[in-house]
Amino acid sequence: MTTDSVTLTIDGNSVTVPKGTKVIDAAREAGKNIPHFCYHPGLPVDGNCRMCISDIRTWNPRAEKHMPARRPAVACWVDAEENMQVFTDTPEVKKARASVMEFLLINHPIDCPICDKAGECMLQDYYMLHDRAPSKLREEKVHKPRLVPFGKRIVYNGERCILCSRCTRFTTHVTKTHELGIVNRGDRAIVEVLEGGDFANAYTDNVADICPVGALTKTDFRFKKRVWFLKHTDSVCGGCSRNCNTVVDHDGSEVIRIMPRERAGVNDWWMCNEGRDLYKEHAALARPAATLRIDGLEGGTASSITTWVGEKLAEYKKSDAAAVLVSPWISNEEAWLLSFLLGKLKIGHLDVMTGRTEGALPADDLLHTDDPNPNRAGAIAAGIVPDKKAGKGIDEIKAAIEAGEIEFLLLWGPHFGNDLDPELLSKVATVVQITDEHDAVSDAAAAVLPLRTWAERDGTWTNFEGHTSRFRRSLRPPAGALDGFDLLMQLCAAAGVKSPAKSLRDARKKLKQDPDSDVRAIVDGKFTFPEQSALYRHTSGAREV
Amino acid sequence: MGTQRGKNKGFENLVDGQVLPQPAYQGEFTEGEIVQYYNPESMTWAERIYLPYVLAGLGLTAKVFLRNMVTWFVWLTYWVRGKGAEAKRGATTIYYPHEMRPDFSPVNRGKHILTMRDNDDPQCVACYMCATACPAFCIHIVAGEHPDPAIEKYPVRFDIEIDKCIFCGYCEEACPVDAIRLTTDVHLVDYKRERMVYDREYLLTWKPTYVEEEHVYPGDRPRKS
Numbered sequence: 001m002t003t004d005s006v007t008l009t010i011d012g013n014s015v016t017v018p019k020g021t022k023v024i025d026a027a028r029e030a031g032k033n034i035p036h037f038c039y040h041p042g043l044p045v046d047g048n049c050r051m052c053i054s055d056i057r058t059w060n061p062r063a064e065k066h067m068p069a070r071r072p073a074v075a076c077w078v079d080a081e082e083n084m085q086v087f088t089d090t091p092e093v094k095k096a097r098a099s100v101m102e103f104l105l106i107n108h109p110i111d112c113p114i115c116d117k118a119g120e121c122m123l124q125d126y127y128m129l130h131d132r133a134p135s136k137l138r139e140e141k142v143h144k145p146r147l148v149p150f151g152k153r154i155v156y157n158g159e160r161c162i163l164c165s166r167c168t169r170f171t172t173h174v175t176k177t178h179e180l181g182i183v184n185r186g187d188r189a190i191v192e193v194l195e196g197g198d199f200a201n202a203y204t205d206n207v208a209d210i211c212p213v214g215a216l217t218k219t220d221f222r223f224k225k226r227v228w229f230l231k232h233t234d235s236v237c238g239g240c241s242r243n244c245n246t247v248v249d250h251d252g253s254e255v256i257r258i259m260p261r262e263r264a265g266v267n268d269w270w271m272c273n274e275g276r277d278l279y280k281e282h283a284a285l286a287r288p289a290a291t292l293r294i295d296g297l298e299g300g301t302a303s304s305i306t307t308w309v310g311e312k313l314a315e316y317k318k319s320d321a322a323a324v325l326v327s328p329w330i331s332n333e334e335a336w337l338l339s340f341l342l343g344k345l346k347i348g349h350l351d352v353m354t355g356r357t358e359g360a361l362p363a364d365d366l367l368h369t370d371d372p373n374p375n376r377a378g379a380i381a382a383g384i385v386p387d388k389k390a391g392k393g394i395d396e397i398k399a400a401i402e403a404g405e406i407e408f409l410l411l412w413g414p415h416f417g418n419d420l421d422p423e424l425l426s427k428v429a430t431v432v433q434i435t436d437e438h439d440a441v442s443d444a445a446a447a448v449l450p451l452r453t454w455a456e457r458d459g460t461w462t463n464f465e466g467h468t469s470r471f472r473r474s475l476r477p478p479a480g481a482l483d484g485f486d487l488l489m490q491l492c493a494a495a496g497v498k499s500p501a502k503s504l505r506d507a508r509k510k511l512k513q514d515p516d517s518d519v520r521a522i523v524d525g526k527f528t529f530p531e532q533s534a535l536y537r538h539t540s541g542a543r544e545v
Numbered sequence: 546m547g548t549q550r551g552k553n554k555g556f557e558n559l560v561d562g563q564v565l566p567q568p569a570y571q572g573e574f575t576e577g578e579i580v581q582y583y584n585p586e587s588m589t590w591a592e593r594i595y596l597p598y599v600l601a602g603l604g605l606t607a608k609v610f611l612r613n614m615v616t617w618f619v620w621l622t623y624w625v626r627g628k629g630a631e632a633k634r635g636a637t638t639i640y641y642p643h644e645m646r647p648d649f650s651p652v653n654r655g656k657h658i659l660t661m662r663d664n665d666d667p668q669c670v671a672c673y674m675c676a677t678a679c680p681a682f683c684i685h686i687v688a689g690e691h692p693d694p695a696i697e698k699y700p701v702r703f704d705i706e707i708d709k710c711i712f713c714g715y716c717e718e719a720c721p722v723d724a725i726r727l728t729t730d731v732h733l734v735d736y737k738r739e740r741m742v743y744d745r746e747y748l749l750t751w752k753p754t755y756v757e758e759e760h761v762y763p764g765d766r767p768r769k770s
Contacts, residue, residue: 112672112721113670113672113674113698113721113722114670114671114672114697114698118672146694146697147694147697222690223671223688223689223690223698224688226672226673226677228677229673229677
């Protein structure tokens with residue numbers, strides 16, 4: 001027996017956990033979810049809601065027996081001890097929990113019909129599981145302030161609040177901004193924005209997520225949709241290079257809201273407000289149409305244009321006059337296949353663009369990074385770097401375009417405008433734009449192919465620390481929008497290069513298996529970059545990755 | 546086997562000992578063989594010459610006509626005395642839509658109504674319970690912020706596609722605030738499909754008037770004062 005781990009039994013199941021683990025966490029290890037309101041794995045323990053009350057019996061080594069519990073104790077507060085016995089659903093515990101529920105519901109206005117939390121409310125769920133009894137209260141319920149705005153994004157309803165203090169602990173211990181506090185005593189206690197300040201930090205929406213009842217709701221989601229109509233798809237936020245793991249709540253045609261998804265080491269449980277608003281940007285996106293312009297004529301279908309682009313690429317094989325610029329919104333699989341294709345064609349002028357800059361936020365200690373693009377690290381690691389011998393980086397490509405040396409330029413992905421002046425592109429004979437956003441160049445480029453956005457395709461992104469996250473398709477793409485990976489497969493076929501992967505799934509498998517690729521380590525989540533600052537230095541020249 | 550089936554009219558070709566007609570793909574046809582796939586003719590001689598049955602049909606029509614006529618004349622004698630409603634009418638048909646049946650059950654489920662508050666606002670709080678319970682997906686609600694913070698949520702739009710509705714009454718049952726009810730009105734007709742979507746203003750037609758006696762149901766025990 002080691003001293004840094006303890007073994008205890010939870011409802012008869014033995015479980016070994018590190019010393020200092022709370023009983024509620026140990027129970028979760030054992031596959032037992034103890035009901036709770038105030039406990040949250042990302043917040044310090046408070047132990048005020050008493051819902052996780054359990055029969056906890058400690059081992060008395062002198063008497064060599066378990067000491068019978070005098071009264072049930074809260075599982076979120078008690079440390080797991082060696083040989084401890086925990087019973088989570090004995091009749092006494094159930095009775096105690098029903099009593100706790102009754103107390104919590106004494107002054108709760110049962111206004112579930114107008115509450116946005118209904119359907120994902122812990123109070124509703126636990127009432128059905130643990131109480132199911134009518135209220136015994138005959139007096140009028142206590143009235144508290146309702147519809148109190150907490151900043152611009154949160155609305156507080158004091159009557160629904162059960163004072164679990166999750167929100168105040170979030171502002172105290174996670175954002176460390178100390179905006180919220182519980183004031184007054186007894187049944188007059190409410191949550192307030194302290195000192196007349198404004199609740200306006202960049203992570204305010206998290207308090208609505210962690211609120212176990214509908215006391216704190218989001219103005220953005222207010223009365224928009226009942227939660228049981230939502231479909232949930234796992235996704236990744238592309239708002240910055242943190243790649244917060246998210247759940248996209250949508251109805252198949254439009255995104256209703258974006259919620260954070262637990263991912264240890266990346267975003268833990270949290271997400272910033274700007275990332276949640278990214279769906280508005282997505283909805284307002286102007287989408288391009290497949291176009292081919294040759295000799296003043298305009299037309300073409302997506303498949304014929306793809307073939308034309310592929311043949312054009314093959315024409316410029318081993319040529320010094322072709323260059324490819326890739327947006328950092330490309331997925332790892334696409335970047336891997338694109339770099340493979342260009343490697344086979346010996347097109348060495350290849351680099352990642354600066355990408356989006358308009359959404360840049362100041363980096364902070366919690367989540368924000370200074371790069372408002374999701375996958376610069378993954379694209380570089382997957383091989384979107386200039387050829388080591390003669391390849392040109394982005395600055396050299398720019399200089400070559402100015403000098404009129406580039407005849408064929410492929411722009412993959414949106415937001416190239418921060419690197420290239422659209423007027424500069426008139427010096428290039430053939431500009432091919434493959435993007436999900438219609439912009440100034442889409443009206444003049446020789447070929448335009450529409451891509452699917454992050455919400456409409458599958459893929460993986462790798463964040464600035466090397467953690468890879470997978471996003472899945474949540475929305476139906478607009479007619480004609482092409483999947484980036486499928487398009488690259490067709491480009492490979494048109495250029496006469498045998499694709500190393502049969503499908504996206506195959507590519508993901510190969511990414512893990514290919515021993516020469518750094519992406520292997522990325523997908524495993526173990527990759528660390530040698531020098532992080534070098535990664536974000538958008539300088540020309542070959543980079544050692 | 547075929548003894549039971551052979552008794553049935555029209556299945557005479559299926560009696561024992563006879564070879565049933567085979568489908569074309571199972572065997573070859575011999576030259577000159579006639580395969581009978583249809584039922585044999587089974588009309589009687591009287592049926593085949595039609596005339597007796599034509600006369601029988603005319604007789605039935607005449608019988609009904611005369612009976613109705615006599616009944617109408619009897620009804621007329623009542624009607625001239627102003628007692629038309631008491632007597633039996635000559636025909637069971639009614640002149641819809643000028644005349645409508647009065648005998649629908651009081652619990653018949655028909656057109657929906659939205660109940661109103663005292664200030665003519667909808668009682669509905671746009672909780673979507675009816676839309677959730679609806680098996681025909683015919684209720685469409687858009688919720689909005691009510692100017693009165695005590696009400697908070699109300700339906701900006703409330704549309705029922707009445708031609709999709711199956712009148713199951715689940716919406717009425719699911720409603721937590723008694724905002725939607727089904728009336729006995731079944732006359733839901735229009736010339737345009739688009740007009741079969743009933744909007745909030747059309748449904749908001751009824752304000753409940755609370756009378757103390759109405760809340761006492763037959764099964765209720767008298768309250769102790």
